[in-house]
Amino acid sequence: MSVQVKQEVDVEVVQRALSDALGPAYKVNVTSDSTLKVSRSTLMIATVRMRRPGGMTTFRVSGFGFLLGKLINSLTIAPKVRRALSQAFPEAS
Numbered sequence: 001m002s003v004q005v006k007q008e009v010d011v012e013v014v015q016r017a018l019s020d021a022l023g024p025a026y027k028v029n030v031t032s033d034s035t036l037k038v039s040r041s042t043l044m045i046a047t048v049r050m051r052r053p054g055g056m057t058t059f060r061v062s063g064f065g066f067l068l069g070k071l072i073n074s075l076t077i078a079p080k081v082r083r084a085l086s087q088a089f090p091e092a093s
Contacts, residue, residue, distance in 0.1 A: 002060045003082055005089045009057040011036065011050060017088035018048075018081065038081050043069060046077045048085075059085050 011030050018028045018038060029037045036048040045064035050057055061082045063073025 001078075001082060002058050003085045003089075005057045005059070006055075006091050007057065008052045008055060009050070009089070014048070014050065014059075014085075014088075018084055021084035021088045022080070037064065038077065040077060044073060044077050046073060046081045048081060061085070 011033055015028050015030055015036060018036070019026070022028070022038070025040055027039050029039075031037050034050045034052075036050075037045055038048060039045045043065070047062050047064045049060045049062075051060075052058075059082075061078050063070045063075070063078045065073055
């Protein structure tokens with residue numbers, strides 16, 4: 001599932017916004033100029049991939065892990081990260 005913002009957003013801005021929205025229990029790390037990892041523990045991780053086509057930013061959020069771990073993270077932490085992105089960027093759709 002994806003979240004779209006009608007402006008180009010830098011990865012550092014997204015990192016700060018997610019850190020503020022999710023609180024101190026979550027760690028938000030930049031892994032590249034278009035990817036972040038959000039974790040609550042060593043097993044609870046989501047990946048945020050960013051694309052910036054034509055003045056917009058699209059975030060794809062997915063659970064991280066293998067098989068069962070990925071499924072669990074897709075149902076737990078990934079939706080929370082998507083909600084945090086939508087709250088951090090009110091113009092998101």
